[in-house]
Amino acid sequence: VSHTGLKTEEVFKVKKSSYSKKIVKQLKKEYKEDLEKSKVRTEVNSPTDVEPPLEKTGQIKDIGQEDGTANSEHGEEEMEVESEKEEEKPKPGGAFSSALSSLNVLRPGEIPDAAFIHAARKKRQMARELGDFTPVDSEPGKSRLVREDENDASDDEDDDEKRRIVFTVKEKSQRQKIAEEIGIEGSDDEALVAGEQDEELSRWEQEQIRKGINIPQVQPSQPAEVNNLYYQNTYQTLSYGSSYGIPYTYAAYGSSEAKSQKTDNTVPFKTPSNEMTPITIDLVKKQLKDRLDSMKELHKANRQQFEKHQQSQEDSTKAIERLEGSSGGIGEQYKFLQEMRGYVQDLLECFSEKVPLINELESAMHQLYKQRASRLVQRRQDDIKDESSEFSSHSNKALMAPNLDSFGRDRVLYQEQVKRRTAEREARRARRRQAREQTGKMADHLEGLSSDDEETSTDITNFNMERDRILKESSKVFEDVLESFYSIDCIKSQFEAWRSKYFASYKDAYIGLCLPKLFNPLIRLQLLVWTPLEGKCRDFETMLWFESLLFYGCEEQEQEKDDADISLLPTIVERVVLPKLTVISENIWDPFSTTQTSRMVAIVQKLVNGYPSVVNAENKNTQMLLKALLLRMRRTLDDDVFMPLYPKNVLENKNSGPYLFFQRQFWSSVKLLGNFLQWYGILSNKTLQELSIDGLLNRYILMAFQNSEYGDDSIKKAQSVIACFPKQWFANLKGDKTISQLENFCRYLVHLADTIYRNSIGCSDVEKRNAREQIKQIIKLLASIRALDHAVTVANDHNVKELKILIEGK
Numbered sequence: 001v002s003h004t005g006l007k008t009e010e011v012f013k014v015k016k017s018s019y020s021k022k023i024v025k026q027l028k029k030e031y032k033e034d035l036e037k038s039k040v041r042t043e044v045n046s047p048t049d050v051e052p053p054l055e056k057t058g059q060i061k062d063i064g065q066e067d068g069t070a071n072s073e074h075g076e077e078e079m080e081v082e083s084e085k086e087e088e089k090p091k092p093g094g095a096f097s098s099a100l101s102s103l104n105v106l107r108p109g110e111i112p113d114a115a116f117i118h119a120a121r122k123k124r125q126m127a128r129e130l131g132d133f134t135p136v137d138s139e140p141g142k143s144r145l146v147r148e149d150e151n152d153a154s155d156d157e158d159d160d161e162k163r164r165i166v167f168t169v170k171e172k173s174q175r176q177k178i179a180e181e182i183g184i185e186g187s188d189d190e191a192l193v194a195g196e197q198d199e200e201l202s203r204w205e206q207e208q209i210r211k212g213i214n215i216p217q218v219q220p221s222q223p224a225e226v227n228n229l230y231y232q233n234t235y236q237t238l239s240y241g242s243s244y245g246i247p248y249t250y251a252a253y254g255s256s257e258a259k260s261q262k263t264d265n266t267v268p269f270k271t272p273s274n275e276m277t278p279i280t281i282d283l284v285k286k287q288l289k290d291r292l293d294s295m296k297e298l299h300k301a302n303r304q305q306f307e308k309h310q311q312s313q314e315d316s317t318k319a320i321e322r323l324e325g326s327s328g329g330i331g332e333q334y335k336f337l338q339e340m341r342g343y344v345q346d347l348l349e350c351f352s353e354k355v356p357l358i359n360e361l362e363s364a365m366h367q368l369y370k371q372r373a374s375r376l377v378q379r380r381q382d383d384i385k386d387e388s389s390e391f392s393s394h395s396n397k398a399l400m401a402p403n404l405d406s407f408g409r410d411r412v413l414y415q416e417q418v419k420r421r422t423a424e425r426e427a428r429r430a431r432r433r434q435a436r437e438q439t440g441k442m443a444d445h446l447e448g449l450s451s452d453d454e455e456t457s458t459d460i461t462n463f464n465m466e467r468d469r470i471l472k473e474s475s476k477v478f479e480d481v482l483e484s485f486y487s488i489d490c491i492k493s494q495f496e497a498w499r500s501k502y503f504a505s506y507k508d509a510y511i512g513l514c515l516p517k518l519f520n521p522l523i524r525l526q527l528l529v530w531t532p533l534e535g536k537c538r539d540f541e542t543m544l545w546f547e548s549l550l551f552y553g554c555e556e557q558e559q560e561k562d563d564a565d566i567s568l569l570p571t572i573v574e575r576v577v578l579p580k581l582t583v584i585s586e587n588i589w590d591p592f593s594t595t596q597t598s599r600m601v602a603i604v605q606k607l608v609n610g611y612p613s614v615v616n617a618e619n620k621n622t623q624m625l626l627k628a629l630l631l632r633m634r635r636t637l638d639d640d641v642f643m644p645l646y647p648k649n650v651l652e653n654k655n656s657g658p659y660l661f662f663q664r665q666f667w668s669s670v671k672l673l674g675n676f677l678q679w680y681g682i683l684s685n686k687t688l689q690e691l692s693i694d695g696l697l698n699r700y701i702l703m704a705f706q707n708s709e710y711g712d713d714s715i716k717k718a719q720s721v722i723a724c725f726p727k728q729w730f731a732n733l734k735g736d737k738t739i740s741q742l743e744n745f746c747r748y749l750v751h752l753a754d755t756i757y758r759n760s761i762g763c764s765d766v767e768k769r770n771a772r773e774q775i776k777q778i779i780k781l782l783a784s785i786r787a788l789d790h791a792v793t794v795a796n797d798h799n800v801k802e803l804k805i806l807i808e809g810k
């Protein structure tokens with residue numbers, strides 16, 4: 001309720017009740033009881049004691065939320081009516097008089113306003129005072145209207161509540177208004193008592209039924225959105241009339257019309273103009289048919305939904321059966337993989353403890369062989385130094401202290417060591433000479449071609465003892481471990497079972513890439529004493545580990561191209577064999593030894609031919625091996641090659657020590673040249689030519705040729721040098737010139753031919769004939785290395801006509 005000035009605008013909210021026939025009969029009964037009680041009350045209260053109550057027609061009593069909620073559940077609709085506030089005391093004229101005059105013109109279905117109700121109450125009070133209304137005896141203190149709700153206001157409540165007119169949507173408030181209307185219309189009490197009551201009740205019953213059906217809907221003055229906020233989610237049911245299949249419409253009344261009615265003191269609502277549509281059988285049939293069609297559509301939709309759920313249930317059942325059928329294999333696979341997981345974890349824990357021991361044993365074995373090789377190389381270097389110092393001139397001897405040699409060493413002690421080494425050296429040479437005599441190779445042997453690799457019995461004993469100790473320690477590495485954790489066959493069988501049963505998970509786990517690293521320590525333990533430089537060394541392809549892993553992953557069915565198990569052995573060769581060969585090449589191999597060089601070349605060539613996928617120039621481990629070989633050859637070239645220079649008069653005595661030492665060093669250099677050139681096909685031609693021709697031939701051997709006597713000895717040495725060169729170097733040469741690095745050697749041969757020719761001048765015919773034969777041999781040597789320009793020059797200079805025959809005979 002909002003108050004503006006002296007007057008107040010009230011909004012009455014009236015809700016339509018959806019009464020049924022039973023409620024209408026109950027209202028009829030209650031109306032009779034209210035009528036009798038009101039008569040009793042009129043008799044009890046004297047006219048002088050009853051004062052007309054001063055009512056404020058604009059006051060509204062809020063009945064409570066529970067009543068509104070209860071009526072809202074019956075689907076009642078809300079209506080608003082505006083009225084003005086009247087004064088507390090009624091005025092004798094004006095609106096009150098006009099309201100009295102309009103009491104008899106209230107038509108059925110209209111809702112009275114505040115002025116009408118006030119006038120009706122005053123008229124009833126005046127009738128009580130004049131005694132025209134004789135009530136029946138009733139209990140004092142009772143209200144003339146019986147209300148079902150305890151919270152409704154009555155005439156005998158407090159003064160504030162007596163002054164308050166209640167308009168609610170509750171059933172009691174509606175009955176109260178009905179009773180008031182009937183009281184006004186039936187003011188003729190005598191007529192009611194006389195017997196006209198039945199007719200009035202019948203008419204009232206019909207009017208109430210029509211009201212319940214055709215109560216008009218009043219549009220409020222406020223926007224529809226505001227009034228529908230509360231009811232938009234509350235009432236979703238059909239209206240009263242539609243529930244019985246009776247169509248009806250409401251007449252709308254605006255707020256402006258209501259205000260104009262209030263100024264004229266007339267009833268603010270009019271009877272709706274719409275008449276009730278008659279109910280026919282066709283209408284009922286149509287509604288029943290429509291309802292049947294809607295139920296059929298709903299049934300069709302429900303059936304489709306049912307079929308959909310039924311199909312989904314069948315699919316789910318099939319999926320469950322399929323998964324249950326395959327769960328057995330998954331369970332077994334899970335169990336197997338869990339077992340493999342535990343096995344691999346145990347295996348890795350075992351290896352984490354044992355691999356350091358294997359590394360120590362391998363390092364100890366490598367160190368043992370390295371010490372022996374270093375001892376032999378050092379002994380050879382000491383022998384060369386001893387012989388060189390023995391046969392060299394000591395021109396600065398007078399300048400040195402008497403007890404020191406040219407290197408500042410103690411002379412006495414050094415001489416004792418030299419004597420001991422000389423005695424041992426000569427003893428070894430005598431034993432080798434004796435062995436050659438027994439085998440019949442004495443005539444073809446040249447001093448310097450044999451390798452002095454003989455060891456003393458003490459060194460051999462110490463070496464064997466240390467070697468046996470390392471082997472004994474290696475046999476104890478896995479003595480506290482089950483066989484399934486160190487046997488290659490057992491480990492292989494575990495992973496073969498995984499591969500054969502569950503290849504997809506085997507491949508996803510990249511086991512093929514992990515196996516070479518897994519087998520690595522076990523194979524290195526078996527290769528602990530494997531040294532291909534020794535004659536009794538076994539071929540690694542005949543060892544147990546190789547035979548065990550040879551057919552791993554090779555099933556009868558077709559294999560995938562990217563299967564890593566196919567390259568298991570090549571990968572092991574790359575990661576185990578090549579690193580071991582690298583260590584051997586760097587620390588154990590002696591390039592001066594023709595036997596060791598031949599064996600080393602053989603094993604590398606075998607790897608190149610047998611495992612081309614890993615042993616190639618692009619492989620990292622192969623590059624490391626070749627690099628180690630080159631470093632070892634360069635170190636030998638710098639530290640071990642020595643060519644003494646003596647005057648020719650010293651070398652004239654072929655039995656003297658200097659001559660023998662010179663010959664030994666020359667032939668050892670030629671042997672080293674041949675050893676270097678054995679790597680043809682493995683090392684590049686450029687690298688070989690740099691090492692053998694530039695580093696050895698042109699630097700040392702040609703210098704020895706200058707000190708050699710001209711004749712058969714020089715030609716023999718030249719033939720030995722040319723025999724070391726690979727023939728493939730000269731096969732594809734175009735033109736008359738040989739490779740550029742051999743130019744110095746070719747000029748020496750030309751010079752040798754000229755010297756032989758000059759030395760033959762003035763000699764006997766036999767010597768000249770021998771000289772001519774030697775020149776022909778030189779031409780043949782030049783042609784063999786494709787130095788045709790130098791061969792033609794020699795032939796022209798010395799009138800050799802058989803040039804073509806010599807060149808073709810090469």
